[in-house]
Amino acid sequence: MLSAIIIVSDGNVPVSPSPEAVVRTLSALVPAAIEGLVRDVVLAAPGGNKDLARIADHAGCEVAEADEPGSVIAAGLKAARGDALLILRAGHAPERGFFEEMADLNDRLGLLGSIRVRALPETFLTRLLPGLAPSVGLVALRRSLPVGAPHLEALISLARPRQTMRLRLRRVG
Numbered sequence: 642m643l644s645a646i647i648i649v650s651d652g653n654v655p656v657s658p659s660p661e662a663v664v665r666t667l668s669a670l671v672p673a674a675i676e677g678l679v680r681d682v683v684l685a686a687p688g689g690n691k692d693l694a695r696i697a698d699h700a701g702c703e704v705a706e707a708d709e710p711g712s713v714i715a716a717g718l719k720a721a722r723g724d725a726l727l728i729l730r731a732g733h734a735p736e737r738g739f740f741e742e743m744a745d746l747n748d749r750l751g752l753l754g755s756i757r758v759r760a761l762p763e764t765f766l767t768r769l770l771p772g773l774a775p776s777v778g779l780v781a782l783r784r785s786l787p788v789g790a791p792h793l794e795a796l797i798s799l800a801r802p803r804q805t806m807r808l809r810l811r812r813v814g
Contacts (some may be wrong), residue, residue: 642725643726643780645673646727647663647684649693650687650713651714652687660692660696662731666729666731672740681703682703683702683720685704685716686704705720724782726786727743728778729810730810732813732814733777733778738808750781750782754782755781755785758779760777760810761812778793779793781802787800
């Protein structure tokens with residue numbers, strides 16, 4: 642079972658997603674929770690967001706607040722309960738079939754170390770070369786993650802994923 646960490650804002654993206662985008666990302670995880678693939682969800686963000694606390698209360702998930710943007714990921718990792726982690730940027734939701742692919746890869750996660758998750762290509766260039774689509778998530782075992790990454794892109798870069806998921810995350814906010 643995976644612990645999902647939704648990075649709401651980590652200081653690297655200039656615009657934080659709207660509360661509606663956070664809710665859409667959370668709602669996309671419901672089928673995986675019902676299937677038993679996701680065990681808990683943590684919303685990670687800098688402190689002081691009252692909308693986020695309200696969303697987490699209604700969704701039944703936890704909020705991990707950090708004093709500064711560079712420690713958001715550390716707060717999310719500390720709050721997550723499981724060893725296998727699904728880390729996603731808020732404002733993106735998995736495509737249909739994403740969690741089935743995730744279940745297949747989950748058995749090999751120990752061998753792979755980490756798996757990159759990219760956004761659905763939106764521009765002509767990323768449609769032509771899908772490998773250029775931005776990375777917006779990571780699946781990894783806690784023990785394989787580097788300590789102290791200040792934002793999601795740095796965490797993905799330092800984790801050095803050996804594989805990229807075939808299915809992507811679509812923008813929802």
